Amino acid sequence: MRATTTLGVLLCLAFAQTPAEAAGKQVRLAYVEWSDAVAATTILQQVLEEKGYEVKAIPLAAAAMWQAVATGDADASVAAWLPLTQAAYYDKLKNRLELIGPNVTGAKIGWAVPAYSKLNSIEDLKTKSAEVDGKVIGIDPGAGVMKTSEAAIKAYGLPVKLVDGSDATMTSALKDAIRQKKDIVVTTWTPHWMFARYELKYLADPKKIFGDDETVNTLARKGLKEDMPEVYGILKKFKLTIKDEEAMMAENEEKGAKPSETAAKWIKANRATVDGWVK
Numbered sequence: 205m206r207a208t209t210t211l212g213v214l215l216c217l218a219f220a221q222t223p224a225e226a227a228g229k230q231v232r233l234a235y236v237e238w239s240d241a242v243a244a245t246t247i248l249q250q251v252l253e254e255k256g257y258e259v260k261a262i263p264l265a266a267a268a269m270w271q272a273v274a275t276g277d278a279d280a281s282v283a284a285w286l287p288l289t290q291a292a293y294y295d296k297l298k299n300r301l302e303l304i305g306p307n308v309t310g311a312k313i314g315w316a317v318p319a320y321s322k323l324n325s326i327e328d329l330k331t332k333s334a335e336v337d338g339k340v341i342g343i344d345p346g347a348g349v350m351k352t353s354e355a356a357i358k359a360y361g362l363p364v365k366l367v368d369g370s371d372a373t374m375t376s377a378l379k380d381a382i383r384q385k386k387d388i389v390v391t392t393w394t395p396h397w398m399f400a401r402y403e404l405k406y407l408a409d410p411k412k413i414f415g416d417d418e419t420v421n422t423l424a425r426k427g428l429k430e431d432m433p434e435v436y437g438i439l440k441k442f443k444l445t446i447k448d449e450e451a452m453m454a455e456n457e458e459k460g461a462k463p464s465e466t467a468a469k470w471i472k473a474n475r476a477t478v479d480g481w482v483k
Contacts, residue, residue, distance in 0.1 A: 226256030231435055234262045234269040234278035236347075238371050240395045240420070241283035243452040244307065244444055246467040248282055251438065251478055265346045267293060273423045274300040279432070280439055281423045282307050285393075288415040289313055289348030301426060304436075306419035307443050312394040312406070313349045314414040315340060315356075318378075319403035321387050326360055326407045333363045335387045340366050341377045342391045349391045349414075356413040364389075375457075378402070393418075395446040397453030441481040448474075 231252050235245040249259040262278055270293040272278035284290055284303070294303070317323050323332060340357070342350050345368045353366050369377075374390050375398055381388035382402055389407070398404065422439050429436040448470065455466045471478055 230258040232260045232278045234272045234281040235283045236266050237263045239397050239453040240449050242463050244282045246463045250467050273425050276425045284421040284423050286421050302424045304422040307422050308420035311418040311420050315389050315407045316392040316404045318382050319405050329362045336389045338364050340364050340389045341374050342366050343371050343374050353391050359413050395449040397457050400450040400454040438481050
């Protein structure tokens with residue numbers, strides 16, 4: 205009787221720990237503090253938490269994000285831009301991590317101006333740089349779009365200066381310029397909330413320095429598939445649309461908004477999609 209009781213208790217404990225994989229396990233998600241990465245990472249974090257995982261979201265610079273996944277200091281990231289933007293990181297580390305694949309398609313990088321601007325091509329800046337005070341307003345210097353912007357300035361022979369900053373300082377400068385109906389050129393990418401907020405246009409890039417469409421990709425550390433097969437399965441299915449991301453990003457920019465609340469709202473409204481990720 206005692207042996208039977210003990211066996212019963214052990215079986216109960218085993219089933220009480222279901223899903224066993226999630227019990228007591230932490231998932232570390234690396235991301236860059238760009239508005240699209242914040243939106244996507246927060247959604248994934250909440251989905252994994254629903255499955256019983258403890259999730260730690262780790263904000264890093266782009267190079268450090270790739271390095272963290274490659275060294276195993278992070279388990280995954282859903283913020284890897286390819287084939288051009290972060291190609292240097294991928295080429296250096298591709299044998300030390302796993303590229304699961306795209307979670308957003310139809311992405312893009314380049315330079316944008318307000319829709320009212322008479323600037324239509326990057327080439328226009330060769331003779332009209334004074335209209336933007338000889339500046340292209342950028343983000344953090346380690347970003348792929350900044351490195352490509354430096355290449356564009358050289359390739360087109362532009363008399364402009366690339367100004368370092370952050371996503372926040374770039375969008376603040378854009379907001380101020382639009383309020384005053386002034387010309388401005390900013391480094392940008394799609395998806396980004398500012399395309400949902402403002403009327404903007406990309407400058408044509410006849411030399412294709414910024415490439416064609418990009419994808420935002422999911423990375424995983426080596427061994428994650430074996431260590432956490434459920435997490436790996438969710439990562440493979442995790443996908444968002446540009447429209448959804450830009451709507452969430454725009455909402456996150458509202459005064460008092462919290463990315464966690466925006467993500468929870470999106471999950472509730474898209475439960476069928478989320479259920480498809482976790483099945």
